[in-house]
Amino acid sequence: MLEFFSIAASIVAADAAAKAAQVKLIEIRLGMGIGGKSYITLTGDVGSVKAAVEVGANAVAQTGMLLNKEIIPSPKKEVFNNLL
Template sequence: MAAQVKLIEIRLGMGIGGKSYITLTGDVSSVKAAVEVGANAVTKTGMLLNKEIVASPRKEVFNNLL
């Protein structure tokens, strides 16, 4: 399965128990598909805490990410 998404950032947490997050952009269905594939891979290791998709973030969110 392939999805048309763009990876914006991988943020690795330091001092917060190894938590990290990734930021993707693309159409909602493609991002959902990509997140599911990634979550399924990580779930097998027992390391997935949560996943969340923000379908229509405010412009200010992107300004703070880039």
């Protein structure tokens, strides 16, 4: 997951992450009602996800719009199913 302070940063990071590694974007949530915050979730093998998250975070790092990034290896099935 990558969380941002702006919608534009989320889109830029999602594009960079998807191009960087063999990952599948689960969702790009654009937060119109939450002050413009947004987040992306993606899945794939742990190495690919780590690479994609780093590239996505670095794509917007200089803008100051990155809020947080987390990698959850092998999430519990119920958590994963609620992301879809």
